[in-house]
Amino acid sequence: MDDLEAVLSRVRERVLPEPEERERLRAAATALTDRTHEAIADLPVGADVVQVGSTARGTWVAGDRDIDLFVRFDADLDRAELEEYGLAVGHAVLPDGHEEYAEHPYVKGNYEGFDVDLVPCHDVETAGDLVSAVDRTPFHDAYLSARLDDDLAADVVLAKAFLKGIGAYGSDLRTEGFSGYLTELLVLELGGFVPLVESARSWHPPVEFDPEGHAERTFEDPLVVVDPTDPTRNVAAVLSATNLARFQHYARELLAAPSEALFEPDEPEPLDPEEVRAHLDRRGTTPVAVVFDAPDVVDDQLWPQLRRSLDGIVGGLNDHGFDVLRARAMTDAAGTRNGGGGSDADGGSGDREVPERAAAVESTRAALYAELEVTERPAVARHDGPPVAVRKHAANFYESYVDDVDPDTYGPFIDGDRYVVEREREFVTVRGYLESDAAGDVALGAQVEPAFADRDVLVGEAVATLAPAFGRPLRGFYEPRP
Amino acid sequence: MDDLEAVLSRVRERVLPEPEERERLRAAATALTDRTHEAIADLPVGADVVQVGSTARGTWVAGDRDIDLFVRFDADLDRAELEEYGLAVGHAVLPDGHEEYAEHPYVKGNYEGFDVDLVPCHDVETAGDLVSAVDRTPFHDAYLSARLDDDLAADVVLAKAFLKGIGAYGSDLRTEGFSGYLTELLVLELGGFVPLVESARSWHPPVEFDPEGHAERTFEDPLVVVDPTDPTRNVAAVLSATNLARFQHYARELLAAPSEALFEPDEPEPLDPEEVRAHLDRRGTTPVAVVFDAPDVVDDQLWPQLRRSLDGIVGGLNDHGFDVLRARAMTDAAGTRNGGGGSDADGGSGDREVPERAAAVESTRAALYAELEVTERPAVARHDGPPVAVRKHAANFYESYVDDVDPDTYGPFIDGDRYVVEREREFVTVRGYLESDAAGDVALGAQVEPAFADRDVLVGEAVATLAPAFGRPLRGFYEPRP
Known part of the structure; x- marks a missing residue:
């Protein structure tokens, strides 16, 4: 078994940016900041520029190429003007950029190989005064920048690499994992990456950290990290119980049997139809899949709706006696930016608190997939x-x-x-139920509901035709791991 | 629709004993009492004789031919002597009689067409002093005899006929219905048969009556009638919630649509195999039956054990995912004194509080019968x-x-x-489970357990072979009524 420090040392070599990478990024950020100041000078109002995010704090994982610049306008500026001036600056700085939308519209573009976001926000005095969630980011940045020294920053990078490796990095609503800000606060609070995993292996949720000791409310979440810049906010609110437990599991595994593999995300091969059939044969279950066009919305809107729809259908199946062994919502290969099938976290929105909203890919198919123990009931x-x-x-x-x-x-x-x-009995067979209007009466996501009306229902071995398009989430389903 | 009074009048004609029947019974009881006094005179100890039961109080249903004579010995007489002297008197009075066993052995025999029980007991001062449950009977008799006039006695007969008609008469542990004593107390308490059914239709269990207002404890039963001769005893303790609800149901039916049929017990024809198959076809269920030799014990021992065994097996089936729709314990035609199949109450032990213990019929078969919704689960x-x-x-x-x-x-x-x-999974098929040792590990009746080891397991249409032997309980199962 490898020694933990030896493993971490090799991981550091891979994930800590080299001096040249740091220098290239610093130079690009400086040039972009200068350009932004120039663009602001052309506006009828004043503003300042602040670089935020992991690349501002030296806590990015080598190879990440995101530069986030926030343009802070006066807190009194109304929303319409903020948007107008913000986009004007954005287009001036990034002439080839395009507009995207988070809390406000903003401009995203490329500069010397870096992915640059130019985001307008209000310059509020304290996080308590913020006008929109975007305004919070500079406070987070200031808090962390003042406290993370180089050693802690390097440990943050290790922690992010670990969370990416186990698929728990990203506060997008598909992943429900650890945001970058949460990761940095935990490393800061526990005093490093190893102290964090040593602590995590013994956590008994609910676990609460309150770095500033200023919590003004209680929280129901399994992990609570009170935002140092906002006493009413849990930075870990998005983190699911499953991902918290997974983090604990892999923290123990890392300490018991250190391995670089834990820092390297799996890219599972899609399951093929033959493998699906082999699993069904071994398991003796009857699978069903309700397949439909995913509504044309971003992941952060799609996935909560898919989960809600899955819960609704699983509840309906169980209520009608078609006992569900295990179920999962899936999207096909078109539904993920990395071109793979569905359920793996891509960590893409881990770094910033307000995730970027990627344009939805057209014609994604979604499947509510369930394995049943019972498919028929008496008359x-x-x-x-x-x-x-x-x-x-x-x-x-x-x-x-x-x-x-x-x-x-x-x-x-x-x-x-x-x-x-x-x-x-109302429904004697599961197909009868799934094809009925009653199946559409369960709580579905609002935008899933119209798509669901035009659904395909697959029962039994017919689900094998879902591979290879859904081959990656199917492998996750049939080779379940912590 | 018939008028209630007209219906009751016709029922009275059928169920109230004619003067000649009363006179024959009175003469027989007098002759038997005289003989008993003579036999007592030959003993080295004194005793008196008391006629008890419905034939002593004029509350028997026409055609009942039971005469119960209790021989009361001194309360200090020890048990061995009581038994010796009791049997001596019994054999002297009933030379052709045979011994049976309730709390003590006693002699049962025939006299001029009457079924006579000669039961020894202790002459205790109050019901609180009683040595055995048998000693209670003379107190019950004295309490009722002092309070029932001819009109109330006639209403008791109506009430008994009604309870027999709906199959809820008898405090034996197979029927779990109304004992004769309970019936008489209720008629007395409510002031007649019609007031009783009028009251019963609006009962909200738990319902409690305490004629002497002397209850010394609380009871958990759905109907409580505190024994006027024992403040710690609920006379209705044996009555099941189902039979109480059935009594309420039929009380409403009698008042809403009076009919003589309600006073006439059904003697359903046994279901034949073809009818069983037709029901299975309509219902789409899979029946299972575990069939074994009923242990050679009396009904009051057998039925609690069969119910306990049924509960155990139903619990085991459900726990293993073989969902039970409905189940019933059954005995075959040999298991009932009236020659019919199983589940009908025969009311035979309704009149006396301590039921007679009939000799068990040899080679009765018992079946734990269940209809399943699910017979297979995944691997x-x-x-x-x-x-x-x-x-x-x-x-x-x-x-x-x-x-x-x-x-x-x-x-x-x-x-x-x-x-x-x-x-x-431990058991994928219901047959695998029912034939396994695990099925024998559920809570079975103590005497059922050894018989259960040598069981036949029928699954699916094979249960049709249980008809005609189990044809009567099968009709009850497949034509369920209140």
Whole structure:
């Protein structure tokens, strides 16, 4: 087994930017800042420029090429003017850039190989005064810049590389992992990467850190890190219980059996149809998939809706007796920027608190995939009526069934203190349910609902046709790991 | 619709004993009492004789031919002597009688067409002093005899006929219905049969009556009638919630649509195999039956054990994912004194509080019968481990599965805050479960357990072979009524 320090040393070599990379980035940031000042000079209002994000603080992972410049306007500037002036500056600095949209529109472009965001915000006095979430970023940057020395900054890079390696980096709503700001605060709070993982292996959620000791409310989340710049905000609010547990698991694994592999994200090969069939054969389950066009929205809107839709369908399946063993929402290969299939975190929005909103890729297909233990039920279902003693209800129930000529109705009879009937079951087969209007009545995401109306329902081995388009999330499903 | 009073009048004609029947019974009871006094005179100790039960109080249903004589010995007489003298008197009075056993042995025999029980007991001063449950009976008799006039006695007969008609008469542990004493107390308390059913239709269990206002404890039963001769005893303790609800249901039906049929017990024809198959076809269920020799014990011992065994097996089936729609314990035609199949109450032990113990009929077969919604599950089953945060347990769980080479084990993976594996399921088919040792590990009745070891397991249409032997309980199962 490798020694932890030896492993970390080799990881550092890979993930810490070389001096040349740092210098290139510094030079580019300086040039962009100068250009921005010039553009501001042409405006009828004043503003300053602040470089934020990991590349501003020396906490980026080698190879990341993001430069974030925030243009701070007076706090009183109204929103329309802020947007107008912000875009004017953006286009002046990045003539080939295009507009994107987070809390405000902003300009994104390329400069000497770097991905540059030029984001307008309000220059508020404290984080408590902020007009929009974007305004928070400079406070985060100032807080961290004042406290991270070179050693801690290097440990932040290790921590980010580790979280990327285990697929838990990114506060986008698909990943539900650790944001860059959260990662930096944890390294700062615990005093380094190794102290962080040593601490994490013994955490008993809920775990709370409050670096400034100023929390003004309580939080329900499994991990709470009170924002040092805002006593009412949990920086870890997006982190899922699963990703917190995964972090603990891999923290223990790193300390027990140090390995560089933990710092290297998997890029699993897509499962092929033959492999899908082999798993079904081994497992003896019946899979179902409801497949539809993913609504044309960004991941941060799509994934909460897909999860909500999955919960709705799983609830509906279970309620109708089609017991679900395990289920997952998936998008096909078109649905991820790295060209792979669905469920892997790409960490792409880990660095900044307000994630960039990438334009949605056209014609992504989404699948609500579930493996069932039960796909058929009898023609009759038990239906418990009111207690016989509750006279009016009981009489209504009894009268409504006693003259029922439907040959599929048995009873009413009495079991314990209640009337009971066995009556025709609404859905005898899972296909009947999934193709019915009732399946669309579960809580679906608002934008999923119209797409869901035009769904394909696959039952049994037919799901193998989902590979290879959904081959990567299918491998994740059939080769589940912590 | 018939008028209630007209219906009751016709029922009275059928169920109230004619003067000749009363006179024949009175003469027989007098002759038997005289004979008993003569036999007592030959003993070295004194005793008196008291006629008890419905035939002593004029509350028997026409055609009942039971005469119960209790021989009361001094309260200090020890048990061995009581039994010796009691049997001596019994054999002297009923030379052709045979011994049976309730709390003591006693002699049962025939006299001029009447079924006579000659039961020894202790002459205690109050019900609080009683040595055995048998000693209670004379107190009950004295209490009722002092309070029931001819009109109330006639209403008691109506009430008994009604309870027999709806199959809820008898405090034996198979029927779990209304004892004769309970019926008489209720008629007395409410002031007649019609006031009783008028009251019952609006009862909201738990319902409590305490005729003497002397209850010394609380009771958990749905109907409580505190014994006027014992403030710590609920006369309705044996009554099941189902039979109480059934009584309420039929009380409402009698008042809403009076009919003599409600006073006439059904004797359903046994279901034949073709009818069983037709029901299975309509219902789309899969029936299973575990069939074995009923242990050679009396009904009051057999039925609690069969119910307990049924609960155990139903619990086991559900726990293993073989969802039960409805289930029933049954005995075959040999298991009932009236020659019919199983589940109908025969009311035979309704009149006396301590039921007679009929000799068990040899070679009764018993069946635990269940209709299933699900008969197969996948090869894998989900198994939730401890939360990842519970470090020692979590590590043990993870280690025990991570190197598992069983190809049927998936995981461990993390879902929410826990480790999860999908591992080989213990029982994939219901037959596999029911034929396994595990099925015998559920809570079975003590005397059922050895018989259960040598069980036949029927799955699916094979259960049709249970008809006609189990044809009557099968009709009850497939034509369920209140």
